[in-house]
Amino acid sequence: MTMMNSMIGRGFALTVLAVSLTACQSMKPAVPAAEPNIPAEYMALAQDGSQSIASQGYREYFADERLEQVIALALENNRDLRTAALNIEKTQYQYQITRNNQLPTVGASGSVTRQETATAPDPYTTYSAGLGVTAYELDFWGRVASLKDAALESYFATQTARDATQVALVGQVAQAWAAISFAEQNLKLAEQTLKAQQESYNLNKRRFDVGLDSEIPLRQSQISVETARGDVAGYKTEVAQQKNALNLLVGQTVPDGLLPDKAVVHITDNQVLSAGLPSELLVNRPDIKSAEYQLRAAGANIGAAKARLFPTISLTGSAGYASTDLSDLFKSGSFVWSVGPSIDLPIFDYGTRRANIKISEVDQKIALSDYESTVQTAFREVNDVLATRANIEDRIAAQRRLVEATNKTYQLSQARYRAGLDNYLTVLDAQRTAYSAEQGLLALRQANINSQIELYKTLGGGLTETSTQASTQVDAPNADATQTTVN
Template identity: 70%
Template sequence: MQKIWSVSGRSIAVSAIALALTACQSMRGPEPVAQSNIPQNYIGAASGTSVAEQGYKEFFADQRLIQVLDLALNNNRDLRTAALNIERAQQAYQITQNNQLPSIGVTGSVLRQDTATTRGASSAYNVGLGVTAYELDFWGRVRSLKDNALDTYLATASARDATQIALIGQVAQAWVAYSYANANLKLADQTLKTQLESYNLNKKRFDVGIDSEVPVRQAQISVETARSDVAEYKTQVAQAQNLLNLLVGEQVPSSLLPSQRVTKVTSSTALSAGLPSDLLSNRPDIRAAEYRLSAAGANIAVAKAALFPSIRLTGSAGYGSTELSDLFKSGSFAWSIGPSLDIPLWDWGTRKANIKISETDQKIALSEYEQAIQSAFREANDALAVRQNIADRVAAQRRLVDATNTTYRLSNARFRAGIDSYLTVLDAQRTSYAAEQGLLLLEQANLNNQIEVYKTLGGGLKATTNQQVVAPASSAERQTAQ
């Protein structure tokens, strides 16, 4: 009889495990369809392959900038934190994946007791292997938890990629900003020298009685204004370097800082945007939102599975004896196996409310996914709109600088000849100085826009163009493919 029950018990256990592995099903419903209303084409963009397909080491032309970018990718603390978040999400996914397998451990116990039904104290020794509360995943709850953890991990990895793209753009723009802070400082220094020459000339004319004191004081105002600008731009140079050091994560060597005004950041002549559909695959922030939407769908399956009975299996096999010396002798082998059943009857609607919450979370994730797509296209179109007109603005500003410099030169000659008053020279100086500052501002904006186009289109994730970046399929996509 004992042999018959032993064979039957093993059959029941094997059948239960097989049934759990084959009959489990997901409560997951169909995935919602995003209505992003993306544009059919970009405004004023050059045709061809998206510039985002270029690696940053080939997009950027200056080798010093490329070395600074490499330093930032190795040392930036935000990027390091994002990488650690990936490790954390990966371990969380590993835990949920392990939960699909039974947990087996070694058990051992010694019990010494004295009861009213026994004569004297007795001992009991047990040692063996045990399976504790292994859930038979009939309704796919554990598998859905694993899918949610997988999507969370993939979303975290995509968030890290988005951080890298943002970092590439920020470092490049900070490097350019340092260059133009120095350029503005040089312009202010040059203007200060010119203003001092004018001040000395007017003071001499006043000392000999040619002019009144008014031109002297007017020239002094210009000198002090220029001195204030010099001090301001010295501060901007220091702040630009501080920002660059912060983004890089360490002190940037002086050999990698631009000593002259940067006039070119990329070797690409035409910044083509590619097809609008390319943006969906090139922007990791969009992929992260898509993974979060898939994770929300897995949560719905978890909540729905909670409506059904859950079965957990507990078992053990080993040896037991009242004497330690007899523990491993013939006849001391013992085993046990048994399921525990949890049937939800009445919880005042809590489980159904959890389903509603999960469905609402999915709607929120869908809205955020659509917003991520729309925001990405808005950023790309804004950058391309600036690109469309920035060259005309720079050219017009350069002509303005030429005109104001000529005006200043003529006004100064007429003043020295005694034809015009110093007020005309002063006005021409201010106009010329403002035009020079405006040109530097537009040239910097032009370079920043080239970086912005590259960044908003999804460039900066690859170091070289021949690298392949493949986004892993979400749990929703894997379920659809099955």
């Protein structure tokens, strides 16, 4: 019995030693240096050292409380954001599985065997019961650890991908909310134009009835009336479609009390829209973080592939009781145990393992290229918005002066037509020019509002309600794979 206990002790010590050596080697390569070739500063804006507007929560950046409530509804009900949260939960469980592979699996077993041998011609029955460790891999080369690291980096990438979805959603909701206001302004302009055209038609009809003009001015004014009536119907459709688009983003019907009830003049109270330093963009943009985690996961997969070139050593063991008599199964002297390693030594596999390494290395190069492309795209988006904002005020001022000039021309042409100095074609041309100028001014004002929203989004703003709220932390998943909250 003493000898048996000694053997058990040595076996246990061997197992502990093997486990302690697990993952002592790692073949995961260093993360390659990225070369996105980005500019040292933004092209269209002089750096003033101010903090990026992305540091503000959406309740601080946006000026209208109704818009803030609509954004809050979208964060609760948007289906794309909900799917992104569920993907986090999925990768959380996947990470738990890969991490559990580093630990031995213990299971209970029991059996009843009826057999007959040459030394024992009479059939007899053997009963056994015990606990066993099944094929536990001793991770000397870090293969299992690398797979765990890859799963962890994938989890981080999924979590930051969810943040990127939120940033995009906040910007899309704000733009859709403002679009309703501008669609209604265009509808109002079209209705005013229809009213003016109807008055002109009535005037031309009276002049035609008394014989002052031919039928041509009457039909020309009728064409203008029907064109304006078509514009009114079109903008009514656009208002409804913009509301439908907002409802889809929010994930439910937005109450009428939260929709804009007047023209949106400004979307934010910020007087200066600072982009901050270019280096801040790498920290604030969650899509860049997600690409970086994917790059790290690709490196971990290389380590796992390289480890497959070396022997795979697994450990199996069991301890329990065995007896030919069921009543003696748990009595003294029926205790049995076994422990032993197994080895899988690659000798000739037609280059499969080395091909897998090459595939993993190519995947890493692809991930590196994707990361660099993501960084370049982020800078391009910011520079595009800044380029728009650099000249938008001058364009609006010029368009406003154009509106004033075309309206004055329209008034003069009407007066000259009534006085019989010009034909009605001049009035029609002036009216169309004035109407087009008014539409252009509304389009530029909407572009100005959208550029303010787009700058906030492209800089990575929208992850928090306020700047005092803790930013989204990327933490390792809980050991118990606690369920991610999904609104």
